[in-house]
Amino acid sequence: LSLLVKQKRLAKTAPVPCIVRDAASEILAEDDSLAENMQRIALHPLDQFRAFLALREKGQGDEAIAAAFFVTPQIVKQRLKLASVAPALLEVYADDGMTLEQLMAFTVNPGHARQLQVWDAVKNSWNKEPYAIRRMLTETSVRASDRRAVFVGIDAYEAAGGVVLRDLFQGDDGGWFEDPALLDRLVTEKLQAGAEALASEGWKWIELATDLPYGYSHGLRRLAGDPAPMSDQESASHAELLAEYRALEEEYSGQDECPEEVDARLGQLEMAIEALEQRPLIFDPAEVARAGVFVTLDRDGSLAVDRGYVRPEDEPREETAVQDVDGADAMGQERDVGGSGWQAFVSSGGRTVINSCGQPISADLAEDEEDGGLKPLPERLVMELTAHRTLALREAIGRSPDVALTLLLLKLVTDTFRTSSASGNCLEASVRHVYMTAQAADLKDSVVAKLVDERHAAWEADLPLGDDTALWDYLTVLDQGSRLALLAHCLSFGVNALHEKVNPYGAVISAGGLTRRMAHADLVAHAVDLDMVEAGWEPTVNGYLNRVPKARILEAVRDAKGEGTAQLLDHLKKGEMATEAERLLKGSGWLPEVLRRADLVALDGEEIAEGQGEDAVQPEEVDLPAFLTVDLPGSVASMMAAE
Template sequence: MQVWEAVKNSWNKEPYAIRRMLTETSVRASDRRAVFVGVDAYEAAGGVVLRDLFQGDDGGWLEDPALLDRLVAEKLQAEAEALSSEGWKWIEVATDLPYGYSHGLRRLAGDPAPMTDEERASHAALLSEYRALEDEYSGQDEYPEEIDARLGQLEMAMEALEQRPLIYDPAEVARAGVFVTLDRDGSLAVYRGYIRPEDELREETAVQDGDGADDMGQGDDVGVSSLKPSETSVGGTVITSGGQPIGADASEDEDDGALKPLPERLVMELTAHRTLALREAIGRSPDVALTLLLLKLVTDTFRTSSASGSCLEASVRHVYMSAQAPDLKDSVVAKLVDERHAVWEADLPLGDDAVLWDYLTVLDQGSRLALLAQCLSFGINALHEKVNPYGAGISASGLTRRMAHADLVARAVDLDMVEAGWEPTVDGYLNRVPKARILEAVREAKGEGTAQLLDHLKKGEMAAEAERLLKGSGWLPEVLRRADLAAGDCEPIGEGQGVDAGEPDDVDLPAFLTASLPDSAASMMAEE
């Protein structure tokens, strides 16, 4: 009834718009949380599923997100309690782990568990059948469909046996922990064997600091904090329920139409996107990475004044992005960074410094430069941060210099945030800025004529229409644009392409104007 009251006198009666209004507070059945819990379990707990009678709905929409989140938390908690029998010191549970969740932690090196006699026999039988089928059909151009399917089943069965669980040193397990979360497809993801800095052996710290163990206390009691109310202890294992930070809700702006600065939190999230994109670009640009490193080293060596504010932390210190949008870890550049890092990590002998030294000395020059670029990319810091006038953190001049430095690097690697996968969406940008900013974006991308067609809408409707109009346009907010291009090396979006406020020849009409109008009326509006 609420939706009917909202749309009965509106131009926008398109099915997709009505469906969006009906389901804006619901969760799709294909959502990874719903897949993890299962729709049957959700309904058994009293949850309601909304279905579409007129077209396919991929399982429908779950109407009670709070119930779903509670079921997810309870199931993850149960999985964590089951893992506590392995003897871990802590288990952190989170529906969604942020990018860089293991920052600052040491990963344990485990040994693959040997196969049992039964598993070896099963593997041998599978391999024998696989080779027999290959030999039998080796003379044919293509395998028969049923034989090809059987070979695929045998490969999967053998791979499941070959992927062995890792066995860790029990002494280190007692100091290490586990992350329990949901994978992208809704399956359970368990990441074992991470040691926090405060849980490293006290003897090692004492030797480095030159202090005796007696000065700080003995045993594992040192550095163990008391449990918080949100934590659970099972069999000596501390299980922590991690959650996502809650940002301020975007509300309807009662502004006077003037352009105001972007919200600082939004600028921080946008520059986190840019920082990750720069990392990916530096990682595939060894020559630029070497120039960047030399620039930092020469500055440190030959300048007598403080040179703070560089966009490169040349230590290299992995810069953690504390302010980030939820979709950052699933972005195109995040996957590229992780894939490249995994390839190097698989090749490098990380267990012994002498072996690693020998490995590095025999690398060819191209591989050495590529490895340098990969390591250096993790020091990129093009993040906007809050300025602290009292000296703690970055100064205003340091932040200005960092951003100017980042622009130099972006120009050198020819960074394009559109190609890096960023788009102005309702959740990621448009609903986070005033209406004047939304209209400015549409005006720059589509012209004054199209912007004027949106200026009477409420903010939520305006943001949704703007997302549709801006999709594929290549429009970027100022903070994501290259400084050299924004300075006039290219024309602003929309200019020089026949876009004029008085003559909107190619206006892309919003959906609410074209949905219910006859074709002749829509054409007349476009002509006018």
């Protein structure tokens, strides 16, 4: 009114109709104001939103607001949904900088920063239609109709803290799941739960994957099973459904069209009959024990289970392929190969191994710490440790021409005289330099790395590498000792004693191939008398101790320094324990199983085995941790240790 008077559009003395109402009345002043404006001239949607919001803040519900102003509750919800739009965009709309449809599109994502980012991107673009805005706001989310979302379900997703984006202004097909990472975790957990239920059937392995690649079963033998017979109840139900189906077919066979309800019933009967006739297969228990199952998502978001596949390495066969230095068979997949600590992913004690992306699903490190048991080393750590071992083998073979020649002959004879195409030799005789994809930060500065580099530089300086004719002449006149030394050096770069991830689909290397590789590596290590302690490897915090459970740290200290010293560390936190263990293990000669020689095993009454520490067989004298000896004279510390 003041503005109208100022603009001289209303006289100061003009009468203004007012409503006088009791202060205790249930009708709010905002109700009267909003009704007056809406009944004379329709309010601007933004003003309507602000009025509805004021009523909501005073405690009125959507139904009450809708009834008071003769609109549907959906209209009220839509207007109130505008509260999720950034205030800056509301101002743009108020100044006619965007249409109502564009403004409504922004309500699909409540993030104001993202809304402003999208508006900045489209405001000067030719393509700023509401559907384009809506697509940009939901491009990092997952449609509720996606099979992953259908598999998990909206209720489970929201119960886990997920947010579902909804569009109240048009059909959104169930909305969008805002957190793809959370959704993927829930999918994996639900797939794992389904796999654990299947494990009771006795399968050797179960492979989980949201998507299985084309040809995932290539190279695997499919089991032939027999359909399970129907139970008496199932047979009776099948007969009843079939009789009803045939009766309806016969009744309406002479008509051009069936009534809709009859057609719908026939469809239901067909589905029920088909479900009963699709019998699960029964397999030979002996075959089940060596076979596995693929578990994935079907197109409609349901659980898809494909049972009965046998991998080549699990087929029954005579285990005579590779013998280790003690004559023990190294082909057995369930054996700890060569004492290296590596073991193929197979069941132990009849327990089904559940894999995801080829890797076993196991408890996290926190659970490992709680139960105190010795868990397998993390695969990444095994890969780094075997990189140390591979480089040490290369250095040793490079100075052992006789062993290099034997190794080369082993490879050539195997390739020439064996009809099997199985891979897994520890020598790539091309010779192809095998790159170590997983390696510790200190590998390049290790003792053996420097020795290999120095030897390589010396040969490189002597060889006429730019001219093949000159190189031929140079090699021809070399004495036999130098030729063998050069052969050994070049051959050493093909040594591959690396642990790698086993590919469940047979690519790269199989479990059996990895078993053979590690067994060959043990043969070579024995031949060159490999000693990883002399090669310079020591257990450090970053290289080993901080990456294994506390039980593994205590085991190392116990092996090297005795039970008494290990007990003094038992109460420490993980970081403190690792630091103390590094100090105690320094110079002890202790090695993890992965780096120990297979042929050096401590027997009763014999000398200590390689890698078990220099002090393990001595009369126990407790080596005190640093926190117990700080600022103490040496005699006092010795007395405490003796006690």
